[in-house]
Amino acid sequence: MSYRVVIGSVLLLLSSFASAQGPAPAISYTRDIQPIFTEKCVACHACYDSACQLNLGSGEGAARGASKIPVYDGERSKAQAPTRLFYDASGKHAWQGMGFYSVLDAQGSQAALMARMLELGHKTPLQPNAKLPEDIVLGLNRENMCAQPAEFDGYAKAHPREGMPLAVTGLTDQQYQTLQRWLASGAPIDEQGLAPSAKEAMQVLQWENLLNAPGARESLVARWLFEHWFLAHIYFEGGEPGHFFQWVRSRTPSGQPIDLINTRRPNDDPGTQVYYRLWPVQGVIVHKTHITYPLSAAKMARVKTLFYSGDYQVTALPGYGPGRRANPFETFEAIPAKARYQFMLDNAEYFVRTFIRGPVCRGQIATDVIRDNFWALFQAPEHDLYITDPAYRGQATPLLAMPGQNDDVGSVLSLWLAYRDKRNEYEVLRRDSYANAPAPSWSTLWAGNDNALLSIFRHFDSASVTKGLIGEVPQTMWLFDYPLLERTYYQLAVNFDVFGNVSHQAQTRLYFDLIRNGAEQNFLRLMPAGTREDFLDDWYQNSGKFKMWLDYESIDDDKASALTLDEKDPKRDFANQLLSRYGDLNARPDPINRCDGAYCSRPNIDPALQNAEQALSGLVSRPAAGMRVIDLLPEATMLRIQAPSGKRVFYSMLRNRAHSNVAFLLGESLRYQPGLDTLTIYPGVLSSYPNFMFNIPAEQVPAFVAEMENAKDAHRFEKIVERWGIRRSHPQFWQYFHDQTQYILETDPKEAGVLDMNRYENL
Incomplete structure (x- = not known):
């Protein structure tokens, strides 16, 4: 298939084994089974938040089976072993050594667990388009029961209407019979891994050669690039539709099979020589983990210009460890800050998606620290003191370390207070330094491409990021400078361990609260002097005022802005001028939500x-x-x-x-x-x-x-x-x-x- 996500072709695939005459041909997992899973199962069984960790997006996931241990657990006192599909084990027996149990194997005279779950669902169909019975619990509040084969009878007795697929229109008779025949025959899996096309393989080699080039400078740049690409679903210019790749660290160089270095985090000590490799993303593409990033000849030229030109030197390579994870500004200080920031700005939507849509399937660890809708803007590098002023950068860098590396439960409060105070010391430095800088103007905002204006919407325990300014003028806006963008990315993407304990997760969430406050304060520098405290009072009502006193540094409400804004409603006037000035960069005009005339619809449509x-x-x-x-x-x-x-x-x-x-x-x-x-x-x-x-x-x-x-x-x-x-x-x-x-x-x-x-x- 051109796209593994084209659901419309599933039924055509299913018909390939049906025959009115003669014995039925052997069932193929790839041809017959995975399309059924893709159509009826993957929507619930993918990534870490799949029920019972049963991932049906690939043969490897189906063979791995299920586990009673949930990945998302904000209360565990000890970090648990990671169970990343394709990363932390390979093959059914290896996974069973990590506590998984088979859903495909028959148990003596009993059919496989999947067969019995499917039978339970098939014999109790739902009333068409009726509301479900209240006793069927859905959503993230559903208890993760995860019955093992020996527990199925008890489960079926207690939950007679909760077979599979759960609480949804089920399998067709033909799909049901196909799956049951496959399970009865021992559930053979003939899946072949996705392989790059010849054109893709050539580009893979070119990029691997770039990141694995010898030399201290080349090695440091490659490490920084890998840490900023590890979540990306890479696609190539002229590549095959539906083909995506991921950067990984391997013990083996290009041309040899990848020998994966599967550390918990992408910046943990690899313990050996590292080769950066691209391997194809396997299994069905699911939207929640699909954070795309393009690589092309133009992108390679851009990377070479930013990082491999100039006369800067790298005399020694930094090591690994908690200190290096905590402060990437120190770890990578030899690479020009302007290059690092500009690289992130070029694909700002990707980077904001990594920490707003993530981490890894669910953003519930951090989403309650953001408003339900806001706009994100970026400070131009030439107006960022961290980029332009070496003395300021030298003072700021030691203050930009982030918590979460020490997950001792008993030290949460002391760790939090230490990092809060360090961050607030940085905010004082920033506030006072920018008070002596030229007043912010429209040129303060980066306007390099259509990544410059982003809209974020929170959906309680998930969130989305989209290019362009969507919706009514929001209550708050964020302005990222380089220290803020890089810290947010490292805190919520690189350094975040979804398998970590309550201490790690609490420290991550608490520091993100400071990040949000910093982004809001950065934006308020654009508002007229004398109005900024009023905005903060609106954004931090009631108990928020106590939090402002307790944890946040005070804002500069005296230094004038160079923007000319309507005194009655400066934020709305700013938004209107922003839309007017940067209309060419606004990827998604929005006449439905911001109707300014008689016509509240898009032109040139049906x-x-x-x-x-x-x-x-x-x-x-x-x-x-x-x-x-x-x-x-x-x-x-x-x-x-x-x-x-x-x-x-x-x-x-x-x-x-x-x-x-x-x-x-x-x-x-x-x-x-x-x-x-x-x-x-x-x-x-x-x-x-x-x-x-x-x-x-x-x-x-x-x-x-x-x-x-x-x-x-x-x-x-x-x-x-x-x-x-x-x-x-x-x-x-x-x-x-x-x-x-x-x-x-x-x-x-x-x-x-x-x-x-x-x-x-x-x-």
Whole structure:
């Protein structure tokens, strides 16, 4: 297949073994089984947050089996052994040595666990498009039961309607029979690993040669590049559709099979000579882990210009260890800071995605420290004192170390206080140094390409990043300079250990709170003097004021900005001028949410869709106090709207929860301001985790909007769900669900991947 994520071809593959005459041919895992898993299982069984760690995106994952140990556990006192598929073990027996148990093997006279789970689900089908029974618990609050084969009978008795696929329209009869025949025959797996094309192999070799070039400078640059690429799904100019690659460290050089160095973190001591290698991403591409990055001849020229030109010298290579992880500014100080920052700016969307969409499948460790929607901007390198002033850089670098390397539970408070004080010392240095620098102006903002303006939306325990300025002018904006961007990336991507203990995770979360505050304060330097404290009072209401006094450094509210802004509403005026000045960089104009005239739809689209967008604009940017239905909506709802022409468009309807502040680790619900919640509606799939979907003919969108406006209670809202909703039990649920992936494939093919349905709600 050109794309492993094209769900529409699955049924065609399934027909290849069916025959009305003669004995049925042998079942092939690759041809017959994986397409069924991709269509009906991967949406719940992928990455670390798959139920029972059962990953059905590849033959290796299916053979590995399941585990009772959850990966995401914010309360464990000891770090646990990592269980990364393709990294930490290989083959069924190796995984069983790490506590996994088979779901494919028959147990004496008993069928395989998967066979029995599928049978339980197949004999208890759901009532079509009806709301599920309340006793079926869904979502992240579901208890991770993970019955072993010997425990299945007890599970089936206690949960008779919770076979597989769980609480969703199940397998077709043909799919069910195919899987059962395969399991009964011993579940053979004939999967072949993805291999690069000849053109890709040539580019792989060119890049590996660059990163493995001899010399101290070359080695240091390669290490820095690897640490900034390790999460990327690399694709090549002219490469095969659906082929992606990952950077890994190997004990073997190019031309030999990769001998993986599987340290917990990408910057842990490898213990041997390192060769940086590119290996193909195996298994089904899933959207939540699919953070793409392009490599091309132009990118290689750019990397060489930034890092391999100039006369800077590297006289000694730094070692590894906690100190080196804690402060990458010291570790890589020999590489010009301007080169490091410019490299990150060139692909800023990628870097912000690594720590906002991640880490690794779920961002719940850190998402409660950010607002539900905000815009991110970047400081131009020529206006960043860390880049331009060596004396300032020398003073700042020792203060930029980050916590989380020492995970002693008993030392959490002392470690946190030490790093907080060090960070605040840096903020004093920054505040006072910038007070003596030229006043910020429009040239302070980097405007190098369409990565310069980003929108972030939080969906409770996940988040998304998109190029362009989407939605109404948000309550807060962030301004990244180099020290802030690099620290955020290292704290939440490079140094974060998803298998770490409560101390490590708490220190990570607490320091990210300081990062958010720093980004907000950077932005407020652009606002008029005398207004900045008022903004902070709005952003840190109630208990937030105590947090400001306790943990944050005071802001400079005296040094004037060089921007001329409306004194009555300077932030909104700033946003309007930003949109006007940088319109060419704004990748996604947004007339639905920021309608400034009679026409609130995109030009040059199907007239029926224009009318639909015009109607949808009536739902956005209105507080929930005046539109009660917002209280009943989940975080990320998808609207599938189809015109009479047959063209369909997906829109994301995002609920933006308002908070008095987001400054504390616990008690988020106590800081909700539900009457101030709003909706953002924008074309495209802006979440890896859709919570629900409505399928609406374009001509019915005005009726849908009217019903939403009049839905004052749960009963009225349920009528909307019954008319237009695609419930988990809908007979065509999978067709509609995977059409989201197909839509991404059509509109932005490099980003396509199977979406996650673990958070799809029972409305």
